[in-house]
Amino acid sequence: MHTRYTLTRRRLLVGMAHAALAASAITEAAAATEGLPRVTVTRDPNCGCCIAWVEHMRASGFAVEVVEIDDVVPLKVKLGVPEALMSCHTSQVGSYVIEGHVPADAVKRLLAEHPDAAGIAVAGMPIGSPGMEIKGEAPRPYEVVIFASGRQNVFARYRGIFRI
Template sequence: MGHVEHGTLLDFDAGSPDSRDNSAHQILARVNRRAQVDAACLASFQETDMSKSKTSLAIVFALGLSAPLAALAQDIVAWRSPSCGCCRLWAKRLEDAGMKVTMIDVRDIAKIKKEHGITPELASCHTAIVEGYTIEGHVPASEIKRLLAERPDAIGLSVPGMPAGSPGMEQGAAASYNVLLVKRDGSTEVFARYP
């Protein structure tokens, strides 16, 4: 499988584990570089007075550079096991909410979870990163947006397991579930309750 613009899916199962890891790291490096450029651009707007800011913004829009700025908070890189189908459905729900999701198939998803601060009791079927936060499992788009708006000092959010009724798991009767805020010390607190 190759690169697809909407619901991007990158398959790194072919080749050596090193080539898969390097490709995933290259994607994250590109996302981080883009975030740094966009953050620097935004900072330059904040340092100028209002009239200069309006002129600068007009130039940005005229050059068509508004899309990278608007997309900054919406680029998500997610890893999943190739055998799991609900991860794509979750990514579709996020795209429907205006986010761009790049899915990466990996064989050792447990390694990815560990690298991003997710313990077995918090685990689900996929692990994602957005603006330095880890998103574990079927977290609703609205909670990801809230996390990015509030910016708590935390690892990220988790919906442990695969609860029915969560985004991408809508088949059957909906179950109650919590979205957990995963703190840097490993503790959690309820960030949101569903339904």
């Protein structure tokens, strides 16, 4: 007995969702075996989007420690984050500073390439960046900036968590 299957939009979408879940599981398993360093996130205890970014990092295979303090600005200054790049939370991973809603993919690239820099940052809180997803709002393009003392350059461009 043969069953005929008609490819409907619903079946296509369900199949694509299953494929995405499988790919995500493989990616997370691979990241867990990469031996990624611990990320220490310093945040204001009243900021909710920071926790969403922490969950994004954990889902990408990073172990994350969260430190809550009332004023994160002195740490940003101490770590050399340029004022124009400051965001709501500051993280440290390896020898680098990660400022704001940087995609885990960019952090992994930074760690793999190990450039001579202080860190990378996403200035402000762009809609659609990790932790800043808003239901019903399309992700907006934004830049991940690499910085060091006296210099800043575009490290990557993203829309949501996808590099463009």
